[in-house]
Amino acid sequence: MRHGSIPGASGRVRPLTLLGDPVLHAPCAEVTDFGPQLAALVEDMFATMYAARGVGLAANQVGVGLQVFVYDCPDDEDVRHLGHVVNPRVVDLDGVTVRGPEGCLSLPGLEAATPRFDHAVVEGVTVTGDPVRVHGTGFFARCLQHESDHVAGGVYTDHVTGWRKRRVLRQAARAPWATTA
Numbered sequence: 166m167r168h169g170s171i172p173g174a175s176g177r178v179r180p181l182t183l184l185g186d187p188v189l190h191a192p193c194a195e196v197t198d199f200g201p202q203l204a205a206l207v208e209d210m211f212a213t214m215y216a217a218r219g220v221g222l223a224a225n226q227v228g229v230g231l232q233v234f235v236y237d238c239p240d241d242e243d244v245r246h247l248g249h250v251v252n253p254r255v256v257d258l259d260g261v262t263v264r265g266p267e268g269c270l271s272l273p274g275l276e277a278a279t280p281r282f283d284h285a286v287v288e289g290v291t292v293t294g295d296p297v298r299v300h301g302t303g304f305f306a307r308c309l310q311h312e313s314d315h316v317a318g319g320v321y322t323d324h325v326t327g328w329r330k331r332r333v334l335r336q337a338a339r340a341p342w343a344t345t346a
């Protein structure tokens with residue numbers, strides 16, 4: 166991504182991995198190679214996220230088991246947050262827990278009320294290896310927790326409880342894209 170360019174403008178849209186794909190359910194590996202392949206991956210992830218009208222995307226959602234996510238996401242005050250994090254670590258979670266609607270490009274068409282902390286802080290590095298620290302509140306805090314979960318091999322339905330969980334898993338099993346018999 167060149168300075169001043171629109172993220173994803175030179176990227177290629179990659180196929181999305183769906184619930185049940187093993188790469189989505191295993192912890193991603195730490196990035197150690199900060200070469201042009203990593204920059205190209207981030208570009209492709211932005212292109213893929215925008216094409217799918219998402220607000221965040223993790224690398225394993227395009228089949229790459231590396232600790233990377235991108236986002237272009239509003240918070241509850243409609244402030245836009247745009248960026249990427251390589252080797253993200255959630256370093257702080259606090260505030261009230263809010264149950265709000267959450268969806269995922271790897272479970273297309275589905276949504277479930279998911280409890281999340283109202284404030285999250287993620288630390289990591291950029292594609293060039295520079296340290297980055299991202300604060301989020303409200304919907305953007307939800308996004309940071311959602312994408313950090315992906316990198317750890319989780320999906321949002323892990324946090325859904327009770328009848329909501331039964332319903333969303335039933336819907337996932339019956340979805341046209343479902344991979345399990």
Ligand SMILES: [Zn+2]
Nearest residue numbers: 268269270271
């Ligand atoms: Zn997701």
